[in-house]
Amino acid sequence: MNNPPDISQDPAEHEEYAHNVQKHVKGYLMVGGALLVCTGITVALSYVDFGSRKANIIVAMLVATFKAGLVGAIFMHLAAEKKLIYRVLIFTGFFVTVLFWLTYFAWYDPVAR
Amino acid sequence: MEIPYTISNRPDTGLWNAKIGIWLFLASEVMLFGGLFSAYVFLRLDSPPGLWPHGLLNVPVGTMNTAILIASSVTVVLAWAALKMRKYRAYWWYMLITILCGITFLVVKLAYEWPQKFEHFGIYIKQDRLEKYEPYLGNKHLAEKGLPPRLEISGHLHNHEALHDANVKEYEVALDPVNADPTNPAMDRPHFFYVPPTEKIGKIDKEDVERATMFLPTHSTYFATYFTITGLHGAHVLGGVLVFIYMWLPVSKKLYQRNPEHLANRVEVCGLFWHFVDLVWIFVFPLFYLL
């Protein structure tokens, strides 16, 4: 979904503009609801035994990532942002992954006999 | 010459300055919490079986706090939208709700959750003395079920003098349900609702104790990460609240009258920050409360 356009300096257009934003407001409320539901789901799932704790962690992280996605995409308008910001975030994402993955990897692969 | 693009977009980037600024700042924030979370992973992987506690935190309260943060995130966008629609009153109310949400979150954390931990007492038993406390630990039962062993006996400390008085030879603890009735299958998984310690008093010889502390950061790497990350997160919440208060005060009304779009931009920028704080919590909550 798109972001509400910036208001124009011209008061004449103001009417339908406000209306335009109004539409988005509904969306925001829905997303909020969705997030609350997901929170409930996360809690519930943590009491379901998926066999191993690993499995439980993975499931919980998937839900969390989904929620994070919603917040980012809708509340933070990432669904439709400028290229520039995407670029910055892609690099950041990459480096943060590197930080996680490589430290884990280094932990996982020590000198051994 | 004035600094251009403080309010309106630079044509070729399609962005105004502060918007880029905040996103760059958030990028660095991602790396900051990235560092902390990678530490969490590192330490959790390192911890031997039984040494990474579970179910010590108060899930319903945590859930409530999560809900509060999410709600506040919604109200922030609404506040921003209201400004876009030039409805100052609505903006004012949404902002107020946001602020209150933020404050509630902080109060719950600092005045309720943390203190509840601080007064809880945990005792790690020496490896070679574990059998002696089998009635409190129920490790045989756990072993049968293939669950990690319990190394800690927790509850409320009765004889506080034991902490500093060397003559007191044992700790008397009002046991947590888990230790009061360890073999009860209901205890295998953490409770949903917080259950206070039972009346049952457990006695533990100091000789058999590996370490005994309140649930402070020093208690374990688990609580160390928990307090550090939630603490830092709390600091962010506080910062957000303060800025929001500033933008809710009459000062910003003046700015609104002078140039509503400018106020809208500011709210958008702080909103982005607030959503990020919310987003961090979305990961903190399951990692510490549930898993």
Place this chain on the structure above:
Amino acid sequence: MDASTSLPDTAGHHDPHDHHAEHEHHQLGWWRSYIFSTDHKVIGIQYGICGLLFLLMGFSLMMLMRWQLAYPGQALPGIGKALGHIFGPGTMDGGKMAPEFYNSLGAMHGTIMIFLGVVPVAFAAFGNFVVPLQIGAPDMTFPKVNAASFWAFAVGAAIMVSSFFVPGGAAKGGWTSYTPLSDLADKGAAYHPIFNGQTLWLLGFIFLITSSLLGAVNFITTIIQLRAKGLTWMRLPFFVWAQLVTAFLLLLAFPPLEAAIVMQLMDRLAATSFFLPTGLVVNGAQVHISGGGSPILWQHLFWFLGHPEVYVLILPAFGIVGEILANNSRKPLWGYKSLVFSVLVIGFLSFVVWAHHMWLTGMGATVSAFFQTTTLLISIPSVIILSAFFISLWGGSIRFNVPMLFSIAFLPMFGIGGLTGIPLAFNSADLYLHDTYYIIAHFHYIVAPGTIFGLFAGVYYWYPKATGRMMSEFWGKVHFWPSLICMNLIFLPMFLQGMLGMHRRWYDGGQGWTIGNEHVWGLSGFQWNTPISWAAWIMGLAQIPFIINFFWSIKHGEKVGSNPWQATTLEWDAPSPPPHGNFTSPPTAYRGPYEYSLPGRDGDFTMQSEPIEATERTKRKPAPETILA
């Protein structure tokens, strides 16, 4: 999609802050316009002076250490006793340096040089002063944030320096502050729980990091948003590119260290065990902590910053040298595109090589293979950059003024430092070289005769822009030659010491060790310390002409116009010194940054702001620009 995009930027006039800014230079008193100013030029100069003073300070600490290394255990004549009183008991009692004071000096030398010296000068000072001018901007995008950044730096620096005077003295764990050592250091009866060296080091860092982050955000936004009309990305001066990448390195590499620092603070203040494993026995006594932490975790988080940081030290120098080479060889930088490309690649790769500082921490075959590969990969762009610089000189008409002297000296010096990085990149070779003076020599060749010379070059080059006056050429040369010679006398022998196997952070200068007494080139490893130290002290003297020249020229230097070097980039359009708001009228860029000696024009330089004439279009061939050559 934005209605307002199309509209002229009128809204700005309503904004109170811009109003405020507009009035600033009319109304503000001395304090607001010179001390608490938000003008990027003033802030740049503030950063510059502080940074240079800190360089001097870091150097002075090192000159002290060099005494101990050359004459271990002997009382420092003259000032020795006095220093003992200044730094308090247990530091230099009777002029004799105590081991932990040596460690303090070492750690603080590293910290001060890197974080209070080079970063503020190379990134903050030149970045602040030059970048907005070079992109034709009136100021930084967020002037207030800019000022905040400087004051955060000032606080952090104050904390760092003050830590010398708390009981027990400044941090002793090396600039790397490896845990558990620094977790356990400076604790106990003799130390204050908070006002002790290590804790203050950590606290100071939090401010320094904040400062860098604010600065980085500001730089990037400025470069993206405030480029003058017509100044497209490929028309940016190379220096701006270098600063942009540097800013990104600081922005994304510092936070993980900040996280680590918060954790170490917790370890020290809240008795957590982030970096402390179970079962520590220190000095015969068991340490009572929960344990379960990991010492290696600190190293990962530290070097995740640490390596990008070293490129933070060199990239601005690359930028400065590039500008000056082009200007004084009177021809464009050769392979501009490949230069830009290389800088970007360096920036990117520097995030995936950090573990090459941790070869000996018990790294498995796979991980080390990965990091060896990336480390070698990252050396390639540096090779490309240096080659491009060398080749740029070919066919030039080279002027040997002081900025140029320092710049051309930079090239081989960096070359040596960089090349000696290559054996370190192979962990099996590093097995032998790790933690020896070879490492010290490796990186000093890069940061001292490299970066520091780059900074000197920059100071001499942009000084007239900042003050409207030149620094003295003669005294500049008196500064240059001894510095160049001494630098090499200092650091070349360190390679020999390193190959001998002499290790760093040795309070006794290797005197007590067999290898320290083996001979190479006529002197024993230990004896080599003496000529090195003398060279260092003489180089100290060689800085005096610079310092005098620097301050004297402010009032008495030869007055010059806005473009004394006949350079092409936009900053030379602004009057010197530039007024508040920099440009009398918003500049426009019509061409690339280095239009020197254009064929078929009388002058040997054409400013970026000169419109392209019809005659030119036909005559002009595009300069050869390919990615890899």
Place this chain on the structure above:
Amino acid sequence: MSSCLALINEFLGQPPNASEHGYQIDHILEFAHWFMAALFVGWSAFFIFVLVRFRRSRHPTADHHGVKSGISTHLEFSVVLIEAVLLVGFAIPLWAKRVNQFPDTKDAILVHAVGQQFNWNFHMPGPDGQFGRRDVGLVTNTNPLGLDTADAAAKDDIVALGELHVPVDRAVIIELSSKDVIHNFALMNMRIAQDAIPGSQIPMWFKPIKTGSYEVICGQLCGLGHYGMKGMLVVDTPVDYQAWLKERAELGGTPTVPAPTDRPPGEPAGAGPTPGIIAPPGAPKTANPQAQPAASPSPSGE
């Protein structure tokens, strides 16, 4: 061939190698150094020529375009190529051998080395080949390793402070750990080094091929005594080695050198845990005469 290569390392003062794998490491160093030298000389020559040829007085008007050939591309590729060869051909396999192909523990000498401020403790399993149990709870000045004497396996264990003997021509596997902070067990002549990190036990191996005694350097800043943290590795003939084992065995689990307790110079009274035992530089740690470094005044001037 390799001898002339070797010149450069000797020329730079590298002490002779005394371990089986050492020469491979030296090869990489030699190779790298020649490579660097070539680049440096080549570029410097070009550099100086350019500076002279194109100085303003000699070449008043610059040429806007400059070099057109892609020569540098070839140069850069050759750099890449050589680095690649060094990496894939030498470095990676060599490291893999160090960390993945440990010699069979049956015919290797097994030692646990435990670093502490500022000394090395060595623990050998003795005839039974079993390491006795160690417990930090039992650590005392006379029992620096906290060896559990009650444990049967510990009965015949050999504990030595500061000095380790090994027989020549037999692989040695040293498992490194530390009691307090990170140290680094560096044997320059053996071309081997490895961090000793508290909380983890990291193995490292080499095969000495020359008898003699070699200093063990602590290659990681570990506090104010770091510079004096010296161990001694004595490579014996098999006969001498047996003699030493016997002598140690008689002494039982206790270390010969009584753990020193004197506080280091200039150390604030009652300071925290970090400072510990400190050996004045030059102080011999062993009876072995060769091991004596040239006598020298202690750094604190006494």
